[in-house]
Amino acid sequence: EVHLVESGGVVVQPGGSLRLSCAGSGFTFGDYSMHWIRQVPGKGLEWVSGITWDSGHLDYADSVRGRFTISRDNTNNSLYLQMDSLRAEDAGFYYCAKDGLWWTWGQGTLVTVSS
């Protein structure tokens, strides 16, 4: 069974940095593109970033391009999101998802941006 576990969500000040992690299991991690999606509590879903299986193509939403960096470590079955220059509007739940005919999601980690 596919299992994704996000971690790293904490309270951070505006302008600060944070790195989220996502540990994958139950599938051949290195065979799949992966994504980050976020959601402000009580609001809708926003795709944030995606990365191909070999890290050959990185993709970002306009709202985070230049501030966030997606990466992966296929040896350790891990996906990362480096978040810099954080803003209040970056707060929310961050989910990682496995690509495929359908996306499989983790349970999310909460990022709070507050002074």
Added chain:
Amino acid sequence: EIVLTQSPVTLSLSPGERATLYCRASQKISNMYLAWYQQKPGQAPRLLFYAASSRATDIPDRFRASGSGTDFALTISSLEPDDSAVFYCQQFGYSPYTFGQGTKLQIK
């Protein structure tokens, strides 16, 4: 960017009734890249359908999805109290991948 517009925004129905939720795309998308999710408070989104009409594992057959091109629909027959949730459509054929704004289904 492909905009997905869901309607209605909210829907309030009684148990046993039938609900139909709509998702309209701003441009044609392949059925292969259209999914529906159900999200309850405090939970991650749960996949209901992929490839526009393929039911995900453990989804009861009271749920049905259809559509093609720019117009897609999710139908829930014989509503149950546990169906109360927000439902989202998603397209992942064209980056940036986008979601509809959601339809909130309330069971009276």
